[in-house]
Amino acid sequence: MPTVADTMVEILEDAGVTRVYGIPGDSLNGFTDAIRRSDGMSWEHVRHEETAAFAASADAALTGRLAVCAGSCGPGNTHLINGLYDANRSRVPVLAIAAQIPGAEIGSGYFQETHPQDVFREASVYTELVSQADQLPRILEIAMRTAVERRGVAVLVVPGEIFLADSAGRRKSAPITYSPRVTRPTDPELRAAADILNGAKKVTILAGAGAEGAHPQLVSLAAALKAPIVHAMRGKEFIEYDNPYDVGMTGLLGFSSGYRAMESCDALLMLGTDFPYQQFYPSKAKIIQVDIRGENLGRRVPLDLGLVGSVKDTAEALLPLLTPRTDSKHLDSSVAHYAKARKSLDDLAVNDRNRTPIHPQYVARLVSELASEDAVFIPDVGSPVVWAARYLRMNGRRRLIGSFTHGSMANALPQAIGAQTAFPGRQVVALAGDGGLAMLMGELLTLRQNKLPVKLIVFNNSSLNFVEVEMKAAGFVTYGTGLENPDFAAVAQAIGLHGQRVEKPDDLEGALRAAFAHDGPALVDVVTARQELSIPPAITAKQVGGFTLYALRTIMNGRGDELIDLADTNVFRRLFD
Secondary structure (H helix, E strand, O other): OOEHHHHHHHHHHHOOOOEEEEOOOHHHHHHHHHHHHOOOOEEEEOOOHHHHHHHHHHHHHHHOOOEEEEEOOOHHHHOOHHHHHHHHHHOOOEEEEEEEOOHHHOOOOOOOOOOHHHHOHHHOOEEEEOOOHHHOOHHHHHHHHHHHHHOOEEEEEEEHHHHHOEOOOOOOOOOOOOOOOOOOOOHHHHHHHHHHHHHOOOEEEEEOHHHOOOHHHHHHHHHHHOOOEEEOHHHHHHHOOOOOOEEEEOOOOOOHHHHHHHHOOOEEEEEOOOOOOHHHOOOOOEEEEEEOOHHHOOOOOOOOEEEEOOHHHHHHHHHHHOOOOOOOHHHHHHHHHHHHHHHHHHHHOOOOOOOOOEOHHHHHHHHHHHOOOOOEEEEOOOHHHHHHHHHOOOOOOOEEOOOOOOOOOOOHHHHHHHHHHHOOOOOEEEEEEHHHHHHOHHHHHHHHHOOOOOEEEEEEOOEOHHHHHHHHHOOOOOOOOEOOOOOHHHHHHHHOOEEEEEOOHHHHHHHHHHHHHOOOOEEEEEEEOOOOOOOOOOOOHHHHHHHHHHHHHHHHOOOHHHHHHHHHHHHHHHHOO
C-alpha cells in the first residue's frame, strides 16, 4: 500500500520535479524515505536549511519550473524563512514542505512546536496545514498550482505521521506546469498609450525583469520611438545585450547616463519593472506603466496610464499604433552620455600597475572576460552587486541572478548550489563578499560533498563594505563593520577545494584562469580595496553633507588614516597616473 508521501513524490515527479533541497529530520522521515525509494527524484543535502531555500530559489529562477525544499519540524523549517522570502519576492515558483510535530500534540507546547502556517504566511502566496491524511494529494496540488501560477512560494505544513499514512489515492491530474497565455491590454488602452507616446518629444524606456523573453519587441519599440532604454538591476541580463538603445542602469547601483535619460524625458514608458527608488523617477514626465500584475501599477510613482499585460504581448500590440519618429536628438544624446559614463567606469577597472590593494572593479572585469559565454553569475548583496551590475557583460546566454529584491546577505554561495545542481555542466560563478561567505561558510562542505564545481570569487576587503559606504554617506563614523578574516583559500584547501589567495593584481588573471579550468569546486580569495567608493548616479546635497560630516567625525575620533586611504584609493592613485 503506497503512503501519502509516496503519492506526493509521484505528483511532484509528474510536474517535472527531480530534486528536493534540505536536511533530514525525524518528522520528515516518511517523505525522505519515499524520495529514497523513487526512481526519478534525489535528495540534495545541504548544511543549513536557509541554503535549501536559497538553492530552490535559484533553481526555479534558472529553470522556470517549480523547485522544492523541505525542513523538519520546529527549527528545521523555520531556518527556511529567509530563502523563502527571497524566492517569493523574486517571484519564482517554490514549494516548501514544512514538517510538523505530531498532529495530536499541536497546541500543547510540545518539543520543537512552532506554527509554520503563521510563520511563513508573509513569505508565501499559499500556506496550509494538513491536519488529516485525506486532504492529500488535493491540497498538495492546490499548493503547487498556486506557486506556479502566482510565481511565488507555497508552503505545505504536514505532521510527520501523515507522511506515513496509507494513501487514499486519487485520479491522476494533468501535470502541474505553467500554462502559456497571451496577456495584453484592450485596444482602447493601447490607443491611449500610443497617443501619449506619439505626442511626446523625448521618450525613455525603463525596463526590468518583466522584459524576459521580449528582447526583440523591446528593441523594436525603442527603434520606433527613438527611445533610450534604461534597465533595472533584475532586467540587466535580458536587456543590455545586442541593444544599441541601452544606456545602462539607474538607481543606487547605476550609471549617470541612465539617470539622465530618465530625468530629461517628457514621457517614460515603464515595462515589466517595479523599480523601487522614487527619487530616481523623472519629475515632470508623463508616465505609462505596463505590468503583468495590476496591483503593481502606480505603487512607485503616479501614473498617467497603467496597463496590465506582459511586455512581449503588449509591445507587439502597441508597435503598429506608433508613428515612427525621425528626431533622434534625445536618443543620440543619451547614447553619447552612456559611452562617456561607460569609459569612465572602464578606466577604473585596471591593474593599476600592480599596486595594492586590488581594485574590485578589475576583479569583476576579469571575471566577465574569462568566464564562459553561458556562465551563471550570482553576486552577494553588498558591493559585489555593484561591481556585477557595472562590469559583467551579458550576451543573451549568460544569466545573472541574486537576492536583488529581498537583499539578503550570504545569498551567493547557497544560490550557486541550486544553480549548479540544476545545471551540472554549466559554469556557475559566485561573487561572494567576505561577510556573506563567512555567514554560511559551512556550505563549502556542500560543494565538496555534492561534487558541485562552483567557482567562488571572494571580494575580501575585511569589512562589511557597502554598509560602510552607507554610513559615510549618512555622516556616521564607521563602526562595527570591520572583519578579521582567515585566509579563505587555506580554508577551502582544508575542506578539499581548489583554493588560491591573490594579493597582487599581476597574479589575478592566472588565478582566475586556474580556478575556471579546475575540474571541481574552486575558491579565489582576492584582497580588494576597502575604501573603494561606489557612487550613485545622483548625489544629493544631504549625501555630500554626510560625507563631510563623516570626515570631520573621523578626524575627531583619531582615525584620520581612513581618510588618507579613502583619498589614495579613489583620488590620488588615479590623479597621478
